[in-house]
Amino acid sequence: MKNKLLDIGGNWREGELSLRQVMKKYPEVSPFVIIKADVQRRGVEYTERALAMVDPDIHLTKVRSDYSNKEDLTPVSLMLRDGTSICTSVDVGGNTSSGRDPYLVDAVDGVSVLIDEDEVIEEVSYWEKPDYHSKTTSRGTPMWHVVSPRPQRLCIHPHQHCDFWKTPGHGCKFCAMSAVYHAGNKPELLDVGDILETVNEALREPGRNVSIFLTGGTLCGGENFLDDEVDYYVDILAGITKLFGGRRFPSQLISTAFSKRQLRRLHDNTGLTSYTADLEVLDKAMFDWICPGKAANIGYERWKERLYQAVEIFGKGNVNTGVVVGVELATPGGFKSEDAALESILAEADELSSNGVGVVGCVWHVAPGSVFRKQVSPSLEYYIRVAGGFDSIRRKHGISVDMDNYRRCGNHPDTDLGRI
Ligand code: SF4
Numbered sequence: 001m002k003n004k005l006l007d008i009g010g011n012w013r014e015g016e017l018s019l020r021q022v023m024k025k026y027p028e029v030s031p032f033v034i035i036k037a038d039v040q041r042r043g044v045e046y047t048e049r050a051l052a053m054v055d056p057d058i059h060l061t062k063v064r065s066d067y068s069n070k071e072d073l074t075p076v077s078l079m080l081r082d083g084t085s086i087c088t089s090v091d092v093g094g095n096t097s098s099g100r101d102p103y104l105v106d107a108v109d110g111v112s113v114l115i116d117e118d119e120v121i122e123e124v125s126y127w128e129k130p131d132y133h134s135k136t137t138s139r140g141t142p143m144w145h146v147v148s149p150r151p152q153r154l155c156i157h158p159h160q161h162c163d164f165w166k167t168p169g170h171g172c173k174f175c176a177m178s179a180v181y182h183a184g185n186k187p188e189l190l191d192v193g194d195i196l197e198t199v200n201e202a203l204r205e206p207g208r209n210v211s212i213f214l215t216g217g218t219l220c221g222g223e224n225f226l227d228d229e230v231d232y233y234v235d236i237l238a239g240i241t242k243l244f245g246g247r248r249f250p251s252q253l254i255s256t257a258f259s260k261r262q263l264r265r266l267h268d269n270t271g272l273t274s275y276t277a278d279l280e281v282l283d284k285a286m287f288d289w290i291c292p293g294k295a296a297n298i299g300y301e302r303w304k305e306r307l308y309q310a311v312e313i314f315g316k317g318n319v320n321t322g323v324v325v326g327v328e329l330a331t332p333g334g335f336k337s338e339d340a341a342l343e344s345i346l347a348e349a350d351e352l353s354s355n356g357v358g359v360v361g362c363v364w365h366v367a368p369g370s371v372f373r374k375q376v377s378p379s380l381e382y383y384i385r386v387a388g389g390f391d392s393i394r395r396k397h398g399i400s401v402d403m404d405n406y407r408r409c410g411n412h413p414d415t416d417l418g419r420i
Pocket residue numbers: 161162163164165170171172175176177216217218291293
């Protein structure tokens with residue numbers, strides 16, 4: 001396939017298969033997954049009618065998840081009829097649609113729907129707010145500042161900045177974390193007591209959460225490199241473990257790639273059940289270009305080695321790595337065609353999985369505030385081919401997708417394919 005990225009312009013639809021064409025060409029892929037991938041790629045806008053359907057007492061709105069905008073009642077995100085989540089991004093500093101116009105969320109006959117080119121694509125519902133959301137901790141911190149919910153789980157982001165951004169040129173080029181951090185008034189580190197109180201409160205709501213998820217920016221410091229990050233996560237996870245009577249509990253940590261000694265500490269001192277360290281892109285040269293902080297401090301091959309060591313400690317099926325699918329086609333350092341990119345990243349995913357590490361993909365939503373803010377993401381068809389490839393590779397190597405499936409995470413089109 002010819003790379004259409006450079007001449008996408010205003011008539012981008014002429015250069016790639018449409019949603020309907022992709023659905024027709026890939027009948028083995030759920031149409032809900034294809035819709036999800038395209039909405040995550042292109043983003044959404046809400047009409048006044050769609051916003052009028054929002055009930056702030058019921059629905060999660062951006063006023064509750066973005067410290068910087070107190071008036072915005074835009075829904076945090078969307079759900080499809082079959083339970084497929086669509087994790088739409090919070091854009092800071094302007095809207096973006098990866099070079100293409102976004103989907104519209106509108107209301108037709110009292111039902112919220114996705115619209116594209118005046119066609120109703122599918123019904124959607126808005127994510128609902130959990131019970132703990134309007135409560136405060138004993139320190140007076142609003143609990144929504146501490147734990148952000150998905151429909152499936154509790155998400156905790158204890159370190160809300162990233163040390164890589166503190167060295168000029170070291171932040172990952174697709175990442176908007178620094179822009180988001182500086183646009184709001186978030187504390188850099190959450191208080192551990194606030195986290196434990198909030199999790200304890202959130203767990204009172206029956207039937208809502210199937211896992212607890214932690215992630216945050218890198219903390220480089222400590223006696224050994226990354227010890228501060230490990231210490232912080234051990235404190236939090238050990239505290240949550242006590243809430244579960246000292247037992248292991250369904251949980252996932254996405255962190256920097258820790259050393260074997262650090263991983264052992266994390267495993268043996270907490271009830272954590274699954275571990276992720278994101279390579280972000282499956283190619284050493286592109287890792288060096290796109291993730292310079294990770295490359296300078298750990299390096300691509302050592303990152304992989306640490307993932308393999310994590311499998312020894314947490315077990316196969318409990319370790320994976322996330323990639324931002326599409327950044328491997330960024331210009332000028334990326335692959336020149338989608339075919340070349342696909343062949344290369346699937347070969348690398350196969351090698352990782354032959355060593356017990358699952359590979360999961362996020363759809364690259366070009367983020368304002370990132371170095372890559374002017375880039376254009378690949379075609380929808382590319383995302384569906386990658387999703388099918390990752391799913392097949394996991395099946396070939398017998399790697400369970402449960403730690404990151406639609407019920408525990410909901411962000412990855414490829415793990416949605418594991419439902420069948
Ligand atoms: S490690 Fe990279 S992707 Fe993760 S927060 Fe830091 S800069 Fe962003």
